[in-house]
Amino acid sequence: MPVPPARALRAALAAISLVLAPQLHAQSVAFTFDDGPNLAATPRLSPQARNAAMLAALAKHKVKAALFVTCGFGADRPEGLALAHAWGQGGHALGNHTVTHPDLDSAKVTLAQYQQEVLDCDRVVAALPGYQKWFRFTYLREGNTLEKRNGMRAFLRQQGYRNGYVSLDTSDWRLNDKLVQMLDADPNANVEPVRQAYLAHIRQRALAYRALAQRLQGRDIPQVLLLHHNLINALWLDDVVQQFKDMGWTITTPAQAYADPVYQLMPDRAAPGQSLLLSMGRSLGLSTQDLGLRLMDDGDFEIEALKQQGL
16 A cells, blocks of 8 residues: 555654664564575675575574575576575575666666566576565666556566565675775675774664664564675575574564565655665655765765775
8 A cells, every 4th residue: 555645644644653663672673685696696605605605604593584586697597596595495585676677767677678577587587485475676676767667567466476575784895895895805805894893784774674664663573684696695594593692683574574564565756766764764755864865875884984994
């Protein structure tokens, strides 16, 4: 259902906040990963080793996650399809993230082209164990025009898809780029500062999005975390999960998180996208300053801190 007009929604949220304020303790998070399985070469670990390391970290903590498959990154080849199959066999959900990862906000990408990408990816993913009718927009962008936005909403409804919303967005990809750059330059580089920066980044985003959920919904919501199928998570996903546990958060499944009514909302914006929580805030007329710049800075703070260390 569409988010009501800003004034009515502000009043509703204020009322909810008063009722639910004592319940602000049940924080949970579901792990989801985009752009996998990725067969691109990286330093230190092969694609198979990266995949195995991520699955091992999840199994160690008994976490059931979701992988949103970008078929053209590997699942369209036997060696990549085997990696995706391993996620389903491990009890994880598999969703659709297009074939080539196009940007629906681009004027060069038509609505029909984007919808065909979803259908083409579905032919691959639907045969895998753990398959769910979940679609996640690439770049979390739902179209730069009302025609695209409404067209995709109608298309997903007709095809029986759930929008694979993200509430807790991260810039793990930016720190992953930094990690790969360092290791390309020096395979023996000390990457501990990147690990520390990454964990600090995840913690900052988690706390900021939790605060935003409390502000907009008057309660904690089960957060849906966005990470990627990449080297940084192959190396340190174990640490990320443990950090959430140390923060007192509980781990839930994506299916359990999506059962929360907040994930039925469709923010009434001409060009929706980003974290669901950010999109809700934008629908209320909140500015970047109101929402907090570090929710949208693509890890600039952490990258700058690493530069200050000479990295």
